[in-house]
Amino acid sequence: MPGQTTSILRHLDAQVLAVALILFCLPATADQPARVAVVIDDLGYLQTNDRRVLGLDERVAVAIIPDGPLAPTLSRHAAGQQREVLIHMPLPGILHDDCKYRATCIEPQWTPMRMAAHLQWATQRVEHAIGLNNHQGSRFTTDGDAVNRLVGSIDLLERLHGTRLFVLDSYTVPGSLLKQQARKAGLPSGRRHVFLDHDPQPEAIAKAWKSLIAVARERGSAIAIGHPHQTTVEFLENHIPRLDEQGVELVPVSHLMEPSPNGLPVPPADRAP
Template identity: 30%
Template structure:
């Protein structure tokens, strides 16, 4: 029996059935959609991400480098030099020497006890010369040999004295003995000596020995014809000269008058040398007067200070 072609209607139903089966098979492979009451709306690909506003970029004009103004230069202030204290003018200076020390121990100790650097001019070969020299040095006082020298009046000059009649060898030997009579000795001044100090040759001999011993000399100026300062300068021996004798007259009024002259001399010239003696009137005056001196604008100094001027 032969094959018969189905009618067109049968073919159409067969195709429809096959298409339906195919749709069912495809729908079984997908998850079912959740039901929605609102119609679906198309969403962009980045739906759900935060929306960032886009800021338009405005170009900024930058001036060329050469047109930028440099910062102002830092000007350091000039250093101000420190203000130095104004130097006070130095006070007038007064040096005091007490001659003829060595005979009396109590009197000598009273001289040692005077205020300030009062110098002791001690005679050689006297009972208390060495002890007073030692005590004076321990107290910080200048110690000098009060060297006896020949005078114009023919007065006795005491042991260890020098005269114009001595030849050079004897003169030098006698001088060395006097310089070795006690110690320490820092300088020399003349006891009397109005005749000897006027003798230039013997003053040269004297200064040569003092120069070898590195001692200074104070000229008591017992004569206007003295050659001591000239001889000292030649031998390069430090020296000064007396300006005022304090107690040629031993009354308080005269001593006060001479002291005032010495102070006036110091104020006028810057310095003065005053020579006195260990008289009771003199020591009593100095014990009272010396503590007042600096308050009056005058400084009491050692003889060595004046030698450095």
């Protein structure tokens, strides 16, 4: 009998796991609202705009460029609000990047150790960060070897300094490998589905917002990235409060990171005291 009981329990465990996986992959239903997350990139340079972003719903995450002169102050303020903070890491682009002018980019040829040292510096500039996403980076994120070294450096950062980061692929170019390689390496990861303000005109932002909600309803969840434009912030101030009546739930971006194949959880938020 004990052997038969063990066999039954194993069978039930397998059934429970199968049901859980099916439910996770199902589109949103009336009982399970579509979920969206919003990340505002490029913070760290414009005090008035950045401060206004910190007035948005606290489930809106901020991604701060470590080179920005306001990075330390903003990251502490955001964490004090219980808002999620990401390092917005500059990477080289194909046609355009900020590497020569206002940002220090991780270069594709760097070793994992050098990348990890740069990431450690970034975590000191962007305190309380629990994740990382790329600023620009179309050349870097399509280079498989460079992406593998970056992912290795994120793992190295944890082993050397105890700093754990999830990875959000900003997906600035089709064919970006960042999410794919991060997940293979055992890091919780996700990708951007909609840019809210490629065109910062209000009507274009409204169209992108509708697209975000449509994608979330189809997939069950979706991630948007915006920027600290006045028009973007004003739009979010007006439209985030209306999500509930549309049957859509705004969640912190960490809630939409896919667990790694190794079962590693998303790192807990490091909150300010």
